[in-house]
Amino acid sequence: MKDLHLFRVGHIFCGSGGGAIGFEQAKQEYRGIAGRFVTVAGIDSDPEACQDFEALTYGQAHRMDLFSYDDYSLFHGKQPPKGFKEVMPEDIFEVFEGKAPDTIFTSPPCKGFSGLLSKAAAASEKYQALNRLTIRGITLVLEAFKHDPVGIILFENVPLITSRGSALLSEIKLLLQKYGYLFTESTHCCGEIGGLGQRRKRYLLIARHPAKVPSFVYEPEKQPLKTIGDIIGHLPMPDDPAGGPMHRLPRLDMITWIRLALIPAGGDWRDLQRIAPEEYRLAYIPRGGGSYGVQKWDDVSDTVIGHAGVRGSNSAAIADPRVGYLLNHSPREGVYRIMRFEEPSTTVTGSAKVGRSNGASCIADPRLPNQSIKRFSNKMQIHSFDSSAATITGTPDVQAGAPSVADPRLGCSCRNGSYGVQNYDAPAKTVTGADIHSGSAAVADKLLPDMSSRPDPPPIIIAPDGTWHRPLTTYELAMLQGLPTHMRDGRPLQLAGKSDARWRERIGNMVPPPTAEAIGEVDLKVKLMSIFDAWELSHSKIWVVPVSINPDGQIENRA
Template sequence: MTREFTVLHLFSGIGGAALGFQQAVGEYKGVVGRFRTLAGIDVDAEACADFEYITGAPAIQMDLFSRADYKSFHGHEPPPGWQEVTAGDLLAATGWEHPDVVFLSPPCKGFSGLLPAEKSRSEKYQALNRLVVRGLSLVVEAYQDDLPAVIMLENVPRITSRGEYLLRQVKHLLGKHGYAFHEGFHDCGELGGLGQHRKRYLLIARLEQKMTSFIYKPPVKRVKSIGEIIGPLPMPDDPRMGLLHRLPRLQWKTWVRLALIPAGGDWRDLQEIAPEQYRLEYIPRGRGPYGVQKWDEPAATVIGNASFKGSNAACIADPRLNHIPRDGFYRVQRWEGPSTTVTAAANASRSNGATCIADPRLPNRDNRHPAVYQVVRWNELGPCVTGTRFGSGAPAVADPRLSCRPRNGTYKVQAWDQPSATVIGASDIHAGAAAVADPRIPTDNERPDPPPVIVALDGTWHRPLTTLELAVLQGFPISLPNGQPLKLAGKSDARWRERIGNAVPPPAAKAIAEQILSALLVSEKGEWVLGYTGFWVHENIASVRTGKFFATEGLRGILKSFCPDMISSHILSKQILYGQEGLKWPGKD
């Protein structure tokens, strides 16, 4: 037997959570449970297109702002024809079906630590934050005659501080409608076995009238290294993988910076570099246009043309800085370690997320012995004589007794400002003058295309992650069940990365969905089961004597006070909580 449950995704994005729910399978006493997606709802038209392509389920573009909050966020009145979404609109979006589960992932930008605290308090971002309460209010109003069995609210951890007053409203609304709930934090990497750590906040609520069974936490899985996840992919810019696997075209100076930063480091390591070690050009500070003068030295002469661009006395290196740049700028991640959290601003030049990788898979790299093709100096000792041939040992010498000139300009490098030698039929660097001294070295702001491969000191290629690699780190497949490759709507790489960074990782969503499916199936039989991973949601355990309510961890405290050596005892726990306290046991047994 198969039992189908329905789910609505509010603030659905590109469908990461929906894909995970669709992949989930539960089973109890011969009944197999699955989820069917009623709809995804999001304000972003491209995200809705992505949702439909990835999940195959309908997506409806809806702006859930109230009119007042629309004005506060956008700074102007809504366009003609804009109307506030009502509970009736939400009900119509699901085809007048009432979902068993509702998953909300409201915009997190106003709660995120990436946004300065002062800016987060602005009315613009407060309006964005209020979508948390607005979305939940529409849900309980739209489906009030048959409320969802489970409601989940997912967001960044800092919602508990920056949005604490909003969470109070959320909990009050849920409690008023008969929901027991749990809030806490989890690592999506551990739930889904991802290649990154991604800490998130989750409030999960269970309608006790509909669901008698507890909801248990998913088991913890091993977090994989970045290399395990993206290693099987073809090299960046492989045309078979499409535009999502195109390597970002960075400025030359950014390529150099990445090559100089050690794996696991970031921009701060650049401060330790000795320019002469790498033959970098060094220009003393405090002189010429755009010059920055030292704080502890006399100033240059103040002249009449003291402008920023044309003067040498217009800028100062002021040490009184009360701001420290965030960690992670120009971060180069280790191939063998987990990735940092994939964020919506995953840009190699200014992000503190998962942007660059020390890739050991150098293009066309042969894993040969260091002495391959070794040429020994004429005036130095020779290496040990072995039975090797020319290509694997060191049987070559730099013999100075050359009495002839090689024909046809072998390995000849031609001057840029002189006519070329005759182009011949065997015109390669081994046979003719097929090389040139090109003076067009990229300037700092040029973006070489194709990108350069600069071998870093650790022997790897420090490069930015492609958009496809970020999607795979988030748990998205490189191809969909219908055989089509993963692709996203629009043409903006920055918008693609933003939507990927905002997505719920499908494997983490699948792990959560499987626990909910289990609880739904058990509850339909009016039963309950024991779990080993710990409670996510159980009913509020009330004490008749004190009238107090205990949270999830309070249950363990109650049991321990009665039977410290038998906390896991099913029978004794049941007797204490429901026999001695006189509470009603939800199961039929």
């Protein structure tokens, strides 16, 4: 048995399309074997995804559309553009300069297999055409390198592919067997393999060519999941320029902020239907000195703004000790007198005024006004959804009698997870391209921004649990997906383009780099053992077993 020593050398690659990896090995006489992956090429039809691939992996990306002519038309609803040419096996062969890579990793589009798509839409011709990219991609690879097979082929997708794409998977497995591959398929949590801050269940098919890779392929060891707080707790607060342009907090309607504040951590929109209208009230905490704020004479003033007013959110009054100077006289006893509510009044005179000394004119009244003793009893009235309304008048103002209703209907058909608020101290749900309106993309943040310097908007509504229920920024979603915090030039992570929606879609499509690294390490290890005729005993579960010949002389898979 040869001495085996492997070095951990960093990420393999990530991207929404496929890619291929080659490796270099060098034997060290005193330490055994060392190896590392080198990204050879990536293929994607999205130009921005190709830019991301090159920026994150340092490998070369090739923009190629793998659709057949007919499937392009079915998916896009129109004929391919002029000059469109179907990709053939020789095109794939040329991408890799005529040399078979050691590993090919493919993650074809999963929209047609995803549970986020309705069954009716998934069964449509459009998404069936998209789904056929799975088998077309594998076919191109197998044909391109049929004379020099790729050692290991990794195929990754969403777990529902085993049901919604079962027929396609059967074709893929028959193809792999035809070209001499052994394979195994399973589902795993990317978070546990890569030690992420999210739960991300995925389907993985691993195929190895026994002539190239005769050794066992073991599963990578599972790692503890991190929490959302573990991942985003050390990042700059949202909207801080230190987080770059992807760290901008989404601007939401006020009603959406209120909804998020009312949804308990770990819940979603369905929790709103269990809230009684009279159960909560919003309490306004003003900035600065606040409404009727009185500043100290001998202290520094609050910031002077153009809209300052006594009843505004910034202090616009002063505790001025120079009463005599301001009134141009030295008042005698009784001026500005406040009478006690529980004591007899002083003599009532006809000239009693606040600024004079004659008679009682002010009282310290402990009875704060409330709705029941106001002149109009129908101000801001809210009717029950299942009761009759009061008389309808012509006024549109709720403060003047226009009725409101406690309507339990949100006005939309939300699916599970919409407006989902995730717990700061728990792992995140699977990162997708969705925003808060269509998925769990908000967090009950324990860290509150500096109120004196925060941007305005967004509003900060402190939920009953004492946290700020807010959307996760695109930058934070990327961190939960395991992407690096910074680019090579030191800038905060920034993907190609300027659209948050497109950034989020590509982030959701990516294979988390730490997960790819963990899978790549067991891949690299088995290749090195195969090259040097080494073997290993391990307590880890085997993914793909060595070759086995059945009584008919056929290769079979015992996995």
